[in-house]
Amino acid sequence: MSLVAAAAVATAGATIYAGSKAASAAKSAAGTQAASAQAGIEEQRRQFDLTQKLLGPYAQAGEGALSAQQALIGLAGPEAQAAAIRQIEMSPQFTSIVQQGENALLQNASATGGLRGGNTQAALAQFRPNVLSGLIQQQYQNLGGLTTLGQNSAARVGAAGMETGQNISDTLFNKGVVTAQGQVAAGQSFLPQAIAGGLATFKGLGGTFGQPGGIPAATPFNAVGSFGAPPAGIPAPSFNPNAYTVPPIV
Numbered sequence: 001m002s003l004v005a006a007a008a009v010a011t012a013g014a015t016i017y018a019g020s021k022a023a024s025a026a027k028s029a030a031g032t033q034a035a036s037a038q039a040g041i042e043e044q045r046r047q048f049d050l051t052q053k054l055l056g057p058y059a060q061a062g063e064g065a066l067s068a069q070q071a072l073i074g075l076a077g078p079e080a081q082a083a084a085i086r087q088i089e090m091s092p093q094f095t096s097i098v099q100q101g102e103n104a105l106l107q108n109a110s111a112t113g114g115l116r117g118g119n120t121q122a123a124l125a126q127f128r129p130n131v132l133s134g135l136i137q138q139q140y141q142n143l144g145g146l147t148t149l150g151q152n153s154a155a156r157v158g159a160a161g162m163e164t165g166q167n168i169s170d171t172l173f174n175k176g177v178v179t180a181q182g183q184v185a186a187g188q189s190f191l192p193q194a195i196a197g198g199l200a201t202f203k204g205l206g207g208t209f210g211q212p213g214g215i216p217a218a219t220p221f222n223a224v225g226s227f228g229a230p231p232a233g234i235p236a237p238s239f240n241p242n243a244y245t246v247p248p249i250v
Helices: 003-072 078-089 092-112 118-204
Strands: none
Touching: 003 078, 003 118, 078 118, 092 118
16 A cells, blocks of 8 residues: 555544544534433422422312311201301310300390390390301301412412413423434534545546546537447447448338
8 A cells, every 4th residue: 555545544533533523522412401400390290299299288278178167068068067056066165155145145144134144145045046057157168268378379389380381392392303403413424425435546546527537528429320439449439331231121
């Protein structure tokens, strides 16, 4: 192998190696960006899970409060309504209010001499139902506060889920774009270098892309059926139309 050919081979090898390294670097960069995008996706999911965990108890409390409200107003059936009212009636709050209220009424009637009067008996008869009705209304309002809190918490979890889903979708799209760009860049980096290296090797080994040595360029076909002057030592071809006859048609 001549020095020129050896140099051409070395140049071709270096060119192909450089293209391979460039392609590898493009793939590595794309892989780094894709890994970063995946890490971002995992962090967004972690944040959503944390938000759901923090707001979960409030949403559950609101769900239970809504069920209790439905029971108090009879939407869950008469048995559930009766049980809810009975629970209020047997509560320490109801017992304490009734005892204090009735004692106050009796003491007032005793002080005024109307202990056995009709007004005192009527007041005592109406006191318990009024207290129970007021506590039912108060309980419903208290439960309404919990229901609203749970509704707001559930809405925040839903909004966080939608935002997280959109962010992850965008990140996945960008990740795909980066990966595809890396693959295209790798191909664009390696293929021209490989072609250039191959051509350099071919040329260094003596290859040419012009007219082969020793063979003159062909001349245009002329009217008498020859291709101009042939190479030295080769007779010119000729064509005699009278030497051929057309067979008769049977």
